[in-house]
Amino acid sequence: MSTIKIAIASGKGGTGKTMIATSLAACLDKHVPVQFLDCDVEAPNAHLFLKPEIDSLQAAVILIPEVDQDACTACGKCVEVCEFHALAQMEDQILLFPQLCHGCGSCQRVCPVSAIHETPRQIGNLRFGKARSGIRFLTGDLTISEPMPTPIIRQLKSHISGKSMVTILDSPPGASCAVVATVHDADFVILVTEPTPFGLHDLKQMLGVLEQTGSPGGVIINRVGIGDVRVEDYLEHTSYPVMMKIPYLAEIAVVLAKGEVFSDKFPKYQAEFLDLFQEIKRMIKSEQQVCG
Amino acid sequence: MIILISSKGETLQSQPNLRFGRASFFIEYNLSDDAWTAHRNDAVKESSGAGVAASQFIINRHASAAISGRFGPNAQRALSYADIKMLTFDETYETIQSVIEGYKSNRLKAF
Numbered sequence: 001m002s003t004i005k006i007a008i009a010s011g012k013g014g015t016g017k018t019m020i021a022t023s024l025a026a027c028l029d030k031h032v033p034v035q036f037l038d039c040d041v042e043a044p045n046a047h048l049f050l051k052p053e054i055d056s057l058q059a060a061v062i063l064i065p066e067v068d069q070d071a072c073t074a075c076g077k078c079v080e081v082c083e084f085h086a087l088a089q090m091e092d093q094i095l096l097f098p099q100l101c102h103g104c105g106s107c108q109r110v111c112p113v114s115a116i117h118e119t120p121r122q123i124g125n126l127r128f129g130k131a132r133s134g135i136r137f138l139t140g141d142l143t144i145s146e147p148m149p150t151p152i153i154r155q156l157k158s159h160i161s162g163k164s165m166v167t168i169l170d171s172p173p174g175a176s177c178a179v180v181a182t183v184h185d186a187d188f189v190i191l192v193t194e195p196t197p198f199g200l201h202d203l204k205q206m207l208g209v210l211e212q213t214g215s216p217g218g219v220i221i222n223r224v225g226i227g228d229v230r231v232e233d234y235l236e237h238t239s240y241p242v243m244m245k246i247p248y249l250a251e252i253a254v255v256l257a258k259g260e261v262f263s264d265k266f267p268k269y270q271a272e273f274l275d276l277f278q279e280i281k282r283m284i285k286s287e288q289q290v291c292g
Numbered sequence: 293m294i295i296l297i298s299s300k301g302e303t304l305q306s307q308p309n310l311r312f313g314r315a316s317f318f319i320e321y322n323l324s325d326d327a328w329t330a331h332r333n334d335a336v337k338e339s340s341g342a343g344v345a346a347s348q349f350i351i352n353r354h355a356s357a358a359i360s361g362r363f364g365p366n367a368q369r370a371l372s373y374a375d376i377k378m379l380t381f382d383e384t385y386e387t388i389q390s391v392i393e394g395y396k397s398n399r400l401k402a403f
Contacts, residue, residue, distance in 0.1 A: 079348070085335075085338065085341025085342070085345045086341065086344070088347060088348050088351070089348065089351070090373055091374070095370060095373055097344055097366050097369070097370075100340055100341045100344065
């Protein structure tokens with residue numbers, strides 16, 4: 001059985017990705033098996049709302065080269081092939097900069113004397129647990145001072161189970177590698193934005209990402225009432241619909257600050273989230289028909 | 293003896309660049325005959341690892357000293373491993389020429 005992967009991204013940070021992701025998960029949890037991945041491994045926060053019980057922990061690792069200095073002839077082929085400058089050629093040996101290594105393995109492949117083998121280096125943790133009635137909850141965290149979130153996101157995603165009907169991926173902010181790693185294979189991407197120039201600017205970057213990945217998507221405008229109508233005006237000329245609007249209310253901020261799930265405290269939105277899911281399924285289907 | 297100085301431009305009258313890995317140019321200066329060359333720093337466009345890439349360039353030029361405003365941790369590790377002296381100038385040095393004079397009169401600080 002395959003799962004429907006819905007990623008929630010935004011571009012601009014603080015627009016309400018986790019508010020939407022946790023509400024959608026909570027509403028669907030009452031009806032279908034759901035798994036939730038907090039892919040914002042640099043600042044995971046979905047656990048504050050869904051309050052999972054974590055029952056297992058796994059080290060997140062990347063494979064980095066280890067140079068056997070006795071076998072190494074310091075020919076420099078590994079230094080040449082490394083896109084990330086994680087290796088430097090000294091007169092008599094190769095110097096490794098572990099934090100620059102993306103773990104691609106090219107150095108090992110090009111070494112003519114097999115002096116390089118790969119060794120795991122821990123860069124964070126993966127945590128697995130259960131939340132609410134049946135949400136399978138997966139989260140990861142990057143160790144402080146480690147620069148690369150993408151390997152953790154990839155490892156977290158390798159644990160996606162086909163047994164859950166719906167998979168919700170809460171993306172990091174921005175439109176960088178970590179976001180692409182989260183959303184690139186999603187069946188649908190919800191973009192949460194706010195009606196401000198910053199919201200619009202970063203939304204456009206995310207729409208650019210979706211043009212590349214080819215996922216269908218839609219937009220939720222949060223904090224309606226601040227800012228202006230430029231986001232809506234802009235979207236009118238795109239193929240991305242506005243799927244939901246949430247007003248700017250101090251009461252919502254209060255609920256979120258307490259770590260409560262938005263749709264629990266504003267129950268009239270529960271039906272809206274279920275409708276949103278139906279609409280997403282419909283859009284995925286029509287996309288498949290067009291592409292199929 | 294060869295020294296390399298991080299620079300914003302391609303001549304001895306150019307402004308020195310306080311940044312090492314992301315300087316646009318390195319001015320290579322030969323103290324034995326006062327000959328000099330400007331090298332474009334390819335590391336400037338790297339998304340990461342610019343310090344290591346720039347250090348590799350300095351190492352490959354067989355320099356005895358690298359001169360900049362400051363050195364990041366990776367550059368520091370690579371250059372010190374290769375026994376290349378790291379010296380620093382501050383914003384009071386307005387041209388590469390003045391940095392070279394500072395070097396000759398031992399006024400530059402060790403990093």
